[in-house]
Amino acid sequence: MPEITKVALDVMGGDNAPVEMVKGAVDAVNLNENIVVYLVGSKEDIDRELAKYTYPENRVEVVYSTEVIETAEPPVMAVRKKKDSSIVRGLMLVKDGTCDAFVSAGSSGAVLVGGQLLIGRIKGVERPPLAPLIPTSKGVSLLVDCGANVDARPNHLLQFAKMGSIYMEHVIGVKNPKVGILNIGAEEDKGNALVKETFPLLQSASGINFVGSVEARDVCDGNVDVIVCEAFAGNVCLKMLEGVAKTLLREVKAGMLSTLRGKIGAMLVAPGLKKSLKKFDASEYGGAPLLGLKGLVVKTHGSSKAKEVKNSILQCVSFKEGRISDRIREQIDMNE
Amino acid sequence: MPEITKVALDVMGGDNAPVEMVKGAVDAVNLNENIVVYLVGSKEDIDRELAKYTYPENRVEVVYSTEVIETAEPPVMAVRKKKDSSIVRGLMLVKDGTCDAFVSAGSSGAVLVGGQLLIGRIKGVERPPLAPLIPTSKGVSLLVDCGANVDARPNHLLQFAKMGSIYMEHVIGVKNPKVGILNIGAEEDKGNALVKETFPLLQSASGINFVGSVEARDVCDGNVDVIVCEAFAGNVCLKMLEGVAKTLLREVKAGMLSTLRGKIGAMLVAPGLKKSLKKFDASEYGGAPLLGLKGLVVKTHGSSKAKEVKNSILQCVSFKEGRISDRIREQIDMNE
Numbered sequence: 001m002p003e004i005t006k007v008a009l010d011v012m013g014g015d016n017a018p019v020e021m022v023k024g025a026v027d028a029v030n031l032n033e034n035i036v037v038y039l040v041g042s043k044e045d046i047d048r049e050l051a052k053y054t055y056p057e058n059r060v061e062v063v064y065s066t067e068v069i070e071t072a073e074p075p076v077m078a079v080r081k082k083k084d085s086s087i088v089r090g091l092m093l094v095k096d097g098t099c100d101a102f103v104s105a106g107s108s109g110a111v112l113v114g115g116q117l118l119i120g121r122i123k124g125v126e127r128p129p130l131a132p133l134i135p136t137s138k139g140v141s142l143l144v145d146c147g148a149n150v151d152a153r154p155n156h157l158l159q160f161a162k163m164g165s166i167y168m169e170h171v172i173g174v175k176n177p178k179v180g181i182l183n184i185g186a187e188e189d190k191g192n193a194l195v196k197e198t199f200p201l202l203q204s205a206s207g208i209n210f211v212g213s214v215e216a217r218d219v220c221d222g223n224v225d226v227i228v229c230e231a232f233a234g235n236v237c238l239k240m241l242e243g244v245a246k247t248l249l250r251e252v253k254a255g256m257l258s259t260l261r262g263k264i265g266a267m268l269v270a271p272g273l274k275k276s277l278k279k280f281d282a283s284e285y286g287g288a289p290l291l292g293l294k295g296l297v298v299k300t301h302g303s304s305k306a307k308e309v310k311n312s313i314l315q316c317v318s319f320k321e322g323r324i325s326d327r328i329r330e331q332i333d334m335n336e
Numbered sequence: 337m338p339e340i341t342k343v344a345l346d347v348m349g350g351d352n353a354p355v356e357m358v359k360g361a362v363d364a365v366n367l368n369e370n371i372v373v374y375l376v377g378s379k380e381d382i383d384r385e386l387a388k389y390t391y392p393e394n395r396v397e398v399v400y401s402t403e404v405i406e407t408a409e410p411p412v413m414a415v416r417k418k419k420d421s422s423i424v425r426g427l428m429l430v431k432d433g434t435c436d437a438f439v440s441a442g443s444s445g446a447v448l449v450g451g452q453l454l455i456g457r458i459k460g461v462e463r464p465p466l467a468p469l470i471p472t473s474k475g476v477s478l479l480v481d482c483g484a485n486v487d488a489r490p491n492h493l494l495q496f497a498k499m500g501s502i503y504m505e506h507v508i509g510v511k512n513p514k515v516g517i518l519n520i521g522a523e524e525d526k527g528n529a530l531v532k533e534t535f536p537l538l539q540s541a542s543g544i545n546f547v548g549s550v551e552a553r554d555v556c557d558g559n560v561d562v563i564v565c566e567a568f569a570g571n572v573c574l575k576m577l578e579g580v581a582k583t584l585l586r587e588v589k590a591g592m593l594s595t596l597r598g599k600i601g602a603m604l605v606a607p608g609l610k611k612s613l614k615k616f617d618a619s620e621y622g623g624a625p626l627l628g629l630k631g632l633v634v635k636t637h638g639s640s641k642a643k644e645v646k647n648s649i650l651q652c653v654s655f656k657e658g659r660i661s662d663r664i665r666e667q668i669d670m671n672e
Contacts (some may be wrong), residue, residue, distance in 0.1 A: 074525070137583055147520060150528035167355045184483060184571040189410075192486035217574030220583035232528045235520040237571050239552030240576035247473055247556035248584050248616065255612025256605040267603025269591070272598035276591025280584065 002034050005317045008090040008099040009300060009309070011041025011049075012068045018042075021105065022049035024309025029059045032314060038063050038088040057320065065089045068106075071302070075109030079117055089116040094295035101296035101316035103287060105304040109175055109206050112148050115290050115297040119153020120323060124332035127156045127293035129231070130299060131164055132288035133172070136222025142168050142177075143219075143227050154198040156180070158205055163291040163328050164226035165208050170322030171315070172225075174301035174305050180214035180224035182233055194230055202228070207331060216240075221282045245280055267329055286311035289319065292328055294318070338370050343433040344426040345645070347377030347385075348404045349442020354378075357386035357441065358566040360645025365395045368650060374399050374435055378427040387550050401425045404442075411445030414469045415453055424449060427454040430631035437652035439582050439623065441640040447471035448484050451626050451633040458661060460668040461628035463492045465567070466635060466657055467500055468624035469508070470577055471616045472558025478504050478513075479563050482570035489599070493517070493564050496529075496559065499627040500562035501544050506658030507651070516550035516560035518569055530566055536556075538564070543667060552576075581616055622647035625655065630665055632656070 009025050011018045014132040016043055036059045039046050043064040050060070058313040067085040068077040077090060079102065087106055091114045093099040102119075104111050121128055129145030144160040145152065152160075161179045168177035181202060183191045191199070192214065217235055229237065256266040271327045278284065286308060287300030296319050300312045345361050347354045352379055354515030361373040372395045379400040386396070403421040405414040418424060423442055427450045429435040438455075440447050448466065457464055465481030480496040481488065486594050488496075497515045506514035517534060519527045526549065527535070538546040550560045552573060565573065592602040614620065622644060632655050636648045 027640055137587070150520070169372045184486070184568055184575075197569075203568040215579075216572040217447075217579035217582075219576065220579050228607065232520055232531075233569055233572050236572050237520065237576055239520075240555065240573055241580055243551075243553035243556050244577055244580040246553075248581060248613075251473070251616065252588055252609060255609040258608040258612065262605045262608040265601040265606075268601025269598045269605060270601075272594040273588060275589040276587045276594065280587065 004034050004036055005101070005320045005321065006036045006038065006099040006317045008038040008040055008063070008093040008102045009313065010086045010090050010106050011039050011046055012086040012100070013104045014304050016303070016305055018045040018049055020305045021309055022046065023053070023306035025060065025284065025313065026055045027306055027310040028313035029055055031310070032317065033059070034270040035059065035313060035317060036061065037313060038093055040065055040086045040093070042066065063089055063093065069110045071107045073107065074112070075107060075113040078107070078110050079114040081086050087114055088118065090113060091297070094297070095119050100320050101298060101310045103298045103300060103309070103316065105300045105302055105309070108147065108299055111297060111299050112290060115293050118295045118317055119295045119297065121287035122292050122294055122329045122332065125261050125328065126151060126159060127243065128290050128292035129160045129163070130288045131167060131291050132238060133285040134219070134238065135285070136187070137219050138222030140172065141222055141225055141227055142287060143217070143229070143234055143238055145231040146238045146290065147231050148290065149231045152194070152230045154194065155200045156203050157194070157203045157230065159292070159332065161205065161208050161210070161226060161228045162331050164228065164326045166324060166331060167289065167291060168225045170324060170327060171318045175271050176209050177225035178211045178223070179208050179226040179228060182227055182229035183213035183215060185214060186213050239283060249277070284311065286315040289315070294325065295324070339369050339370055339656065341437070341656045342372045342374065342435040343649050343652045344374040344376055344399070344423045345649065346438070346439045346440035346442050347428050348422040349440045350636070350640050352639070352641055353383055353441065354381040356640065356642045357645055358382065359642035361396065361649065362389040362391045363642055363646040364649035366392055367646070368653065369395070371395065371649060371653060373398065373649060374429055376401055376429070378402065388557045398561050399425055399429065405446045407443045409443065409446070411443060411449040414443070414446050415450040423450055424454065427451060427633070430633070431455050436656050437634060439634045439636060439645070439648045439652065441636045441638055441645070444483065444635055447633060447635050448626060452628050455629045455631045455633065458628050458630055458665045458668065461664065462495060463488060464626050464628035465499070466497045466624045467503060467627050468574060469621040470555070470574065471621070472556050474558030475509065476621060477526055477555070477558055477561055479565070479570055479574055480627065481567040482574045483566065483567050484626065485567045487548050488530070488566045488640040490530065490537050493530070493534045493566065494537045495628070495668065497538055497541065497544050497546070497562060497564045499590070500564065502660060502667060503625065504561045504628060504662045506660060506663060507654045510561050512545050512586055513561035514547045515544050515564060516547050516564040518563055518565035518573060519549035519551060522549050522551060585613070590599070603646070620647065622651040625651070630661065632661070
């Protein structure tokens with residue numbers, strides 16, 4: 001019998017909560033019979049939204065909570081005070097072993113802080129990074145860290161490389177994934193102090209396939225599977241990818257539709273174009289796992305709709321089947 | 337009589353040297369009769385390329401040099417040793433007052449280092465930043481710094497804000513330009529140590545219109561005129577913009593041309609699309625000035641073709657007419 005993956009979902013987090021959260025959960029359980037979702041949120045919202053769908057009732061559990069952590073709240077304080085918030089209750093379901101994973105589109109700060117405070121880091125892991133998959137011409141690459149640890153130190157980046165490699169190999173299925181460090185030039189002497197100190201650590205590390213620097217302009221080419229960086233630069237990298245894509249596609253559309261001739265043409269190019277651009281749709285890849293915790297925590301975009309929520313939940317299955325946390329524990333332990 | 341702007345051009349630098357460099361110079365003098373270009377490079381290359389064109393001979397000067405600084409050479413050493421390189425000779429033309437500006441598509445490191453060592457900083461300017469104009473939905477924004485000063489300190493970023501504001505107001509014509517700091521969240525408490533320390537300095541600075549944080553995902557919206565950042569993050573920002581645009585447009589094209597139907601449609605949408613995307617073409621805006629030197633130094637892309645070279649030369653006219661160096665001197669002095 002295949003293993004069941006149990007996922008706690010924050011019904012209250014994100015711009016499209018609770019409607020798209022519950023829809024995503026229902027879609028996930030309808031698609032994969034080895035998933036059980038625990039919906040965590042207000043009774044009123046959950047009951048009303050669930051009533052809209054048909055789904056296997058034995059695979060949707062509800063956990064009612066009364067509080068919500070807002071995006072603007074200082075995270076540490078919020079996690080400590082709002083014990084009955086959907087984020088804290090969801091994380092506790094992972095901590096007490098009820099669930100394998102927690103998925104939230106809510107406050108990044110609260111999810112990151114809460115994950116560390118409540119679930120805790122794997123022994124030896126110094127700073128759990130947020131590691132989204134980003135679309136490239138060749139498929140996907142993992143960007144570690146994209147927002148959890150600003151002002152990280154070289155040893156943290158080394159751990160990001162190891163954890164990222166495990167994720168790419170055992171969740172995405174890339175054999176011997178290539179690791180690059182985000183840099184401002186291809187030569188070894190380029191970079192800021194952090195990159196220059198980290199570079200030799202990555203070169204001499206065992207268990208990773210380090211290939212050198214990767215410039216931001218080449219990130220989308222997909223020649224590197226794991227891109228290691230400090231969170232500020234990683235966040236700029238990720239958000240530029242999203243922002244430029246959004247802006248350019250808007251311009252492409254406006255340009256095509258600016259004339260009658262263009263409008264007719266647009267109808268003709270639409271099917272091919274959609275297919276080609278689908279792979280650049282971040283929602284296809286689910287959310288970003290917080291690597292190195294004792295349980296899985298996945299942060300999805302604040303703007304997530306049902307598709308991304310569903311994919312984030314499905315991602316938890318690969319994470320569990322790939323025994324990512326065990327592998328990280330073994331790899332980090334071995335090196336300490 | 338209008339003022340003449342004299343520009344020294346590195347004929348040997350960049351992937352498309354010398355052909356596109358000389359072509360760009362000829363295009364510039366043919367377009368604007370108040371420009372004199374000094375072509376700096378090998379006699380053989382300059383003579384051969386110039387022979388191809390018709391141009392006002394009194395507005396093209398030649399300065400023969402025998403050495404070339406390669407991209408991979410350590411910049412400080414190269415600038416010191418290769419006294420007869422096109423970069424050193426070109427910079428010396430600015431230093432000795434023969435020219436107002438130097439334009440190069442060659443080694444960024446050598447141009448940045450050489451600019452500081454040979455031309456020198458305006459008194460009070462601590463670190464001259466490289467400040468390219470980047471395309472946005474609303475026009476252009478200035479990104480300072482995008483590669484000159486990794487590991488900058490808060491006071492450097494404050495100076496970037498002041499110099500960038502002067503540039504946007506007096507070269508681009510934006511009244512009271514809005515200044516934002518590149519950040520990983522909109523709230524004031526977000527950011528790394530550098531951003532958190534710089535934020536209050538920008539808030540209390542006189543003479544700039546500081547509007548707060550700007551996230552990378554909003555850079556292309558163009559709501560901020562001057563985006564201040566440390567060079568590593570700025571470089572990631574700039575290179576992501578270029579890389580994502582290149583990749584996405586390739587995907588758009590491939591998607592449209594994947595079927596016969598799409599190919600017909602592509603012919604119909606092409607004119608409108610080209611117009612719409614032209615504003616996202618970095619070569620329209622010339623190169624990036626190195627702000628805060630006693631003379632103007634402009635670094636253009638290594639991949640520059642004649643159009644970008646021409647636009648970089650034309651840009652020097654606005655820079656001179658806007659008295660940017662004088663204004664920076666006054667503004668920085670006033671605050672020291």
